[in-house]
Amino acid sequence: MALSLTFTPPDFDTAELKNGPFAALEAVPADGIAPRNYHATSNYPEYAKLPGYGWVLAPESRMDAVLVADQGKLQVIEARNLKKGDMVVVGRTENGEEGIFVHSHCFERIAASTDKFTFRSRGTRETPFSRSYDELYKILKHDRDHGHIVWVLGPAVAFDKDSREAMQGLIASGFCHALMAGNALATHDIEAAHFGTGLGQNIYSQELQSMGHYNHLDILNEVRRAGSIRESIKVLGIKDGIIKACEDHDVPYILAGSIRDDGPLPETIGNVYESQDRMRQHARKATTVITMATQLHSIAFGNMTPSYRVMPDGEIRPVYFYVVDMSEFSADKLANRGSAQAQAILTNVQDFIVNLWNYMRKKD
Template sequence: MTVSRTVELEGHIIDSGTMGECFTVVMDLGGEFEVEAFEVGRHAHDESYCRLAVTADTEGDLREIVHELNQLGATVADPRDAELEAAPADGVVPVGFYSTTNHPTAVRVDGEWIPVENPEMDCALVVDRDESDPVVRTKTLNAIEVGDLVVTGEAGIRVDPPERPREGSGAFGFMQGGVSSERPSPSLIGEIADEMRSVRDDGGTVLAVCGPAIVHSGGRDALADLVAAGHVDALSAGNGFAVHDLERDMYGTSLGVDTEHLEHPRSGHKHHIYTISEIARLGGIEAAIEAGAVEGGVMYECVRNDVPYVLAGSIRDDGPLPETITDSIEAQNAIREQAHEADLVLMLSTLLHSVAVGNCLPSTTSTVCVDIDPATVTQLVDRGSAQAVGLVTDVGTFLPMLRNELLE
C-alpha cells in the first residue's frame, strides 16, 4: 500500500530549473510522481504552474520527499495550519521540528499566511502568540526557550526561493553567479560598483567581511578609502584582520613582512604581537587612535567615520585585541545582527567569516565573494548561499579597481 500527496509549483519554474530539480528529488528518494496539471508561461514575465501527485511506499518516505520539495518552493495543495509543539526545555526542540532554509518563508497560523521575520538557514521556526497578531521568527537551537511554540512537520509552510526570470538581471541575478577565474573582471567590478551606489542612494547598508589577506596583498589602503568615502557601512572580521591592519600602520609590516618592498625587517615576526600589546596598553583601538598611536588604515577609518565593526575571535587568536569578542555565541549573535541589516555583502578573502556571515543571510541579500582560491567561493555556495556572485581573483587587485570605479 502506498501513500500520496499533491504538491504545487508556481513561478519561473522552468527557467530556474526548479521543476526539473523537483522531479529528480522524487525519483532519487524512491518515490514516483504524476503530473496532474501543467501550464506554461508563454511570455517573458509569465509564470508557469505545475501540480504533482507524489507517491511513496511509506508515510516516512513521503514526509522526507515533501520536505525536500518544500525546500525547493513546492507547497502542499489544500494546506493546513502549521503544526506547533512546545519546546520541552531550553535549547531543545521537539522531534521532527522544521529546519529552515534562507529563503523567504511564510507559515500558516490560524488560517493566515504569516511571513517569517529574518529568514536564516538551519534554524527552527517559533510562533509568538503574545503579540496582538501571531509573529513567526527564526531561532537558532541554542536560543530556544522552554515552552516556545516550534513548527514541526511540513504542513502549513511555504518557501519562496528567488527565481531567475527569462530576461535575467545582471551579475546579481539568482543562480547566475557561478565560480570562474575567467570572468571579465573590470565589467563585473563595474556592476558591483553600480550596485553599491544603488544601495547607498536607497539608504541601504553595505557590509564588508574581511580577511587578513587584504592587508598582506596590499588592498588595505583601497578598502580604507572606501570606508572613508562612505561606501562601507559596517565591517565584520576576525582578530587577525584588525591586528595586521593596525600592525601595518604602526610598524609598516603585515605579519612581519613589508608589503611594499616584500622585505623581512629584523624581529618583524614579533610586530603583530607587539601591536596587540600596545593597543591593549592604550586601552583599545579607539583609545590608540585618540592617542595618535594609529594614524591610518581600515580600523582607523571605521572609528573616525563611526562605521560599526564586529571582531569575532577564534581558537587560534594571538592576544587577542580588547575589542575581539571571544565568546563564540556572543560573536555569532553580533554577526547575525549585522547580516540582518545588510543589503549588499562583500566577502573579501576569508573562508571562515564568509561562511559564518553567509549562514546568517537571507537568500535575497546580494552577495559578492572575492577570493584567489575557487574552493572558498564553491564552499560558500555549497553551504546554501546560492545568491553569491563568485569572483576568483587577488583581493589586492580587486579592491583598488573597485575604489577607482567608485571614487574616480
C-alpha cells in the same frame, strides 16, 4: 536605480497552496530544546500557513534555525535561543504539504537563452567578471543610501599598502556600514599603520624587515597596554588604515576570536556564541555583503545571512552576496552549505579592492 533582481511572490491561488493544511505547531519543552520534527530553516523566503492569518512570510531567515509562531507572525530563532513554551513550526516538507512553503526561485534572472544545455553556466576561474563589477558598482551606489553594506575581511587586505588605502577610502565614502573580521585583520592593519609592515614585511615593497616578526606582537602588547583600540590610536598616533577609518566614521566592526589568535586585541570577542550573536545583528540588516579572502568567516556569515530583506516599505529585495577569493573553494563551500545566492569573483583581493575603489571614487 532599479535593482537587477526583483522578487516574484508565490502563487497562493494554486490548488496545492490554497487548499493545503495549516502548519502544525508544538511547544518548546525546555529552554534551548526544539520539539522533535521541527522545521529547519534555509536562507530563502519561507512561509507558514497559520490559522486565522493564512500564508505568513518570515521577515528574515537564516540557515539551520527554527520558525516560531506568535500571534500571526513568524520569527526565525536559533534553537539555542528558544524559550520553553515557544510555539515552533513542525514538519519537514517544503511545498505546502504541511503548511510550509520554501520559496527558492523568487529572484531568478530571466536567461537570454532558453536552451537547456549551455557552456559556462556558473562562475569559474575562466569567467570574465566585468559584468559582475558593473552590477556591483550600481548596487553599492544604491545601498550606500538605501541599504546596509557589510564587508567580511581576511588579513590579506591589510598586507598591501594600496588595498589598505582602498578599503579606507570605501569606508570614508560611506560604502561600508559594518565590518566583520578576526583578530588578525585589525592587528595587522594597526601594525601597518605604525610600523609600515604586515607580519614583518613592508606593505609596499614586501621586503622582510629586520626583527619584523616582533612587530605584530609589539602592536598587540601596546594596544592591550592602552586598554582599547580607540585609545591606542591616540597613544600610538595612528594616522591611517582600515580600523582607523571605522573609528573615524563610526562604522561598527566585530572581531570574532579564534584559537589561533595571538594577544588578542581587547575588542576581540573570545566567546564564539557572543560573536555569532553580534555578527547576526548585521546579517539581519544586510542588503549587500562582500567577503574577501577569509573562508571561515565567509561561510559563517553567509550561513547567517538571509537571501532577502523585507524593507520598511514592504518591498522584498535580494541580499547580494559576493565572495572574492583566489580559489573557487570558498564560493563552492558556501553554496554547498545552503547559501546558493553567493556569487564568486575569482581574483586577487588586493587587485579587486583597488579596482573597485578607483572606479567608485571617480564616479562618486
